[in-house]
Amino acid sequence: MKILLLGKNGQVGFELHRTLSPLGPITGPDREELDLSDQQAVADCLEKVKPELIVNAAAYTAVDAAEEHQQAAKRLNADLPSQLAEYAKANSARLVHYSSDYVYPGNGTEPWQEISPTGPLSVYGRTKLEGDKAIQNSGADYLILRTSWVYSARGNNFMKTMLRLAQSKEELSIVADQVGAPTPARLIAQVTALAIHGQLKTGLYHLAPRGGTSWHGFAQEIFRQAQQAGETLSLGPDNARAIPTSDYPTPAKRPLNSRMALSKLENTLNIRLPDWQSQLTLTLNEYLEK
Numbered sequence: 001m002k003i004l005l006l007g008k009n010g011q012v013g014f015e016l017h018r019t020l021s022p023l024g025p026i027t028g029p030d031r032e033e034l035d036l037s038d039q040q041a042v043a044d045c046l047e048k049v050k051p052e053l054i055v056n057a058a059a060y061t062a063v064d065a066a067e068e069h070q071q072a073a074k075r076l077n078a079d080l081p082s083q084l085a086e087y088a089k090a091n092s093a094r095l096v097h098y099s100s101d102y103v104y105p106g107n108g109t110e111p112w113q114e115i116s117p118t119g120p121l122s123v124y125g126r127t128k129l130e131g132d133k134a135i136q137n138s139g140a141d142y143l144i145l146r147t148s149w150v151y152s153a154r155g156n157n158f159m160k161t162m163l164r165l166a167q168s169k170e171e172l173s174i175v176a177d178q179v180g181a182p183t184p185a186r187l188i189a190q191v192t193a194l195a196i197h198g199q200l201k202t203g204l205y206h207l208a209p210r211g212g213t214s215w216h217g218f219a220q221e222i223f224r225q226a227q228q229a230g231e232t233l234s235l236g237p238d239n240a241r242a243i244p245t246s247d248y249p250t251p252a253k254r255p256l257n258s259r260m261a262l263s264k265l266e267n268t269l270n271i272r273l274p275d276w277q278s279q280l281t282l283t284l285n286e287y288l289e290k
Contacts, residue, residue: 003027004051006036006084007058011152012098015189016057023196027051037075039083046087053196054084055096059128063102064251066124077127082134089140096192099204101148101180103129106255109179113261114146114204122252132204143195144204145188148258149218152185153287158215159280160287162222166233176216176242180258181208182276184283191265191273198269205268206260209276216242221277225284 001024007013008028017028027049035041036058046054059077060066066073081097088095104112105119120126135142151157159182165172191207213221220237227233245254262273 001052002050003053003055004046004049005055005057006034006080007056010057010061011150011155011157011185012188013057014154015152015185016055016192019186019189019193020055020196023193024053036080037072039079042080042083043087046084050091051093053094053096054088055192056081056084057098059098060124063122063124063254066127067122067251070123070127073123073127074130077124078130078134081131082138085135085138085140085142088142089138093141094196095135095140095142096196097131097135097142097144098188099132099144099146100125100128101146101258101260102255103132103146104255104258106178106257108257109259110257111259111261112206112257114206114264121255124252125255136204141202143200143202145192145195145207146204146260147183147188147207148180148260149182149208150185150188151182151283153283158182158218159222159283162219163226163231163233163287166223166226166235168234170234171239171241172219172235173241173243173247174216174219175245175248176214177244178254178256178258179212179214181210181212181260182218182280183208184279186283186286187274187279191269191271194269194271200268205265206262207265208260208262208273209279210262210273211275211277212259213276214242216240218280221280222284225281226288229284229288231288
């Protein structure tokens, strides 16, 4: 099976490249080799590779910057997925695409279902939802895996930022009223491989660890586990001060409730997703061993 992987150098793309390699030869052009903002360049790449499976891990993920650079966000988050879906439909290929918890309005406390009403609060969320809808309406064979709060041992992310700040700061103020499930890129890649191998039927599925926490709770667990692993930090869990979102204004509005129901994916694949704490342990250990 010939695979085209877009976004190879991102957090999820890196994990996908090494996880999907047993399934077939992977073509994974980087930014220098393929400008994803160029529609014709993408079309030429598709024609050259002729993939049987397209895995799209590329996205415009700078949530705040998207408020100003709306066209760039739209191209990567909406137009590119639409283009890939059109190719997949016309050439009997399969498309795997990754969505975001930011498509939901973030109200309430109940976990969102795949059929829950959407209502994105930001340009990033709106463009991601536009991409999802384009794929769903394309008639292509697709998997949309909607995830949240992605981090890994590589790249720029919340876990690594907290560890860096904890080396020099004696106190941090961290938002405590946004709740979701921190999701390591490794888990996303592993479940993707399982879904492809198991021929998961066309559709939209939530993919995240079990349980949930706030950014404040996530930071506290990062500090606790890092200290337990022998790291010397200037601050610990008790030095993380909880603040409301209103005390930390950003250009893009964030959803307060990013809880997502997981039963559809678990029941279809006959799996039980792990809890977010154990996944943090694995990711943190990988980072500290580097």
